Amino acid sequence: MRPIVERARLHQPEIKQLLQRAETTPAVEHRLFSPEIAAYLMYWKKILNPNSKPYTTIYPGMGPDVATALLTQNTTNFHGLDRHPVLAERLQYYKNRWDDLGVIEKVYCDEPRRSTESIDQWQEEFEADLQYHEENGYYGATRLPVWSLERLLLLELQKLDVTKDSIVINQLAGKTTVSFTWAYPNEASQPRIITFHTADISTLASFQRGLPRADCIMQKAHMDEGIVKRSAILAEARDHLLLPNGRLLITPSSNESSRATQKIDRKHFLDMLRLDFNLVRPPLSLQKLLTDEDGKLRDPYGWYFICAQKRAQL
Ligand SMILES: C[S@@+](CC[C@H](N)C(=O)[O-])C[C@H]1O[C@@H](n2cnc3c(N)ncnc32)[C@H](O)[C@@H]1O
Numbered sequence: 001m002r003p004i005v006e007r008a009r010l011h012q013p014e015i016k017q018l019l020q021r022a023e024t025t026p027a028v029e030h031r032l033f034s035p036e037i038a039a040y041l042m043y044w045k046k047i048l049n050p051n052s053k054p055y056t057t058i059y060p061g062m063g064p065d066v067a068t069a070l071l072t073q074n075t076t077n078f079h080g081l082d083r084h085p086v087l088a089e090r091l092q093y094y095k096n097r098w099d100d101l102g103v104i105e106k107v108y109c110d111e112p113r114r115s116t117e118s119i120d121q122w123q124e125e126f127e128a129d130l131q132y133h134e135e136n137g138y139y140g141a142t143r144l145p146v147w148s149l150e151r152l153l154l155l156e157l158q159k160l161d162v163t164k165d166s167i168v169i170n171q172l173a174g175k176t177t178v179s180f181t182w183a184y185p186n187e188a189s190q191p192r193i194i195t196f197h198t199a200d201i202s203t204l205a206s207f208q209r210g211l212p213r214a215d216c217i218m219q220k221a222h223m224d225e226g227i228v229k230r231s232a233i234l235a236e237a238r239d240h241l242l243l244p245n246g247r248l249l250i251t252p253s254s255n256e257s258s259r260a261t262q263k264i265d266r267k268h269f270l271d272m273l274r275l276d277f278n279l280v281r282p283p284l285s286l287q288k289l290l291t292d293e294d295g296k297l298r299d300p301y302g303w304y305f306i307c308a309q310k311r312a313q314l
Helices: 012-023 035-048 067-073 088-095 119-136 149-159 204-208 231-241 258-272 284-290
Strands: 056-060 077-082 168-172 175-183 189-198 214-219 242-250 277-280 306-310
Touching: 012 035, 035 067, 035 242, 035 306, 056 067, 067 214, 088 149, 088 168, 088 175, 149 175
Parallel strands: 056 077, 056 214, 077 189, 214 242
Antiparallel strands: 168 175, 175 189, 242 306, 277 306
């Protein structure tokens, strides 16, 4: 695996090209992501898995987010960890209602409706949350638990143009798995598998169980400081879970400017945790796309990644 470059730069024509490519991807056409978000994610793929090798990703706090790992890494083997379980029976229930996944009136399974709400209001709330996802790249933390993870996951696969027939739901050694076939834009189809682990990632014991060594450990829109500050998990990543040259791909915390957060994260990697990693930042030219009129990054929480690469030998 080639080493990550310290600071990758994209020039305007490349950005334009990426945006044009993003605009025709199913994820954008079906309004899962805005073109800018999809382009940003696809930019990372050039660094993380340029040759589309089989790729293992461990994703703590994954929720229903398959698309980010697919677009940034072309992941073939996912291990999603979340405190909310993903149940095979519920997945099957929603898969059987594939054509109506977005219609609350026709399909819902244990999703708690407020007694004051009409079905129309409920549907409106759902659509507002889908729009939030398109614009921000993730569901709002308080909104996510309102909807069934299984519904959102299958809806996401649908928006990526995964066919219903390619999806196989299973239960292996007590864990739910979902296999499906998907082609990265302009590439050949590849089989994929997601294994769901029900785990509280703030405790090391549940993080360790049944996980393979990974090309990437990622964290996005985690709601708190994420795995960056969880030294036990980072030590685990360094010693066991990440392959040599493997990457951590992390969205900084929400309540600081991206510059400050980056400093904090760098400090944690290099000083507090004493991880000997190389670091890469998204190119400044691409960041410009994400800034508001005052030059501040628009909500870096949730989709502005920093990346750290494990050295080949520690
Ligand atoms: C805002 S959602 C983001 C989901 C996904 N990463 C994305 O970007 O779309 C945060 C997710 O982290 C999970 N989570 C938060 N704290 C957790 C913890 N301590 N252990 C396991 N999962 C956790 C939540 O259940 C939720 O699915």
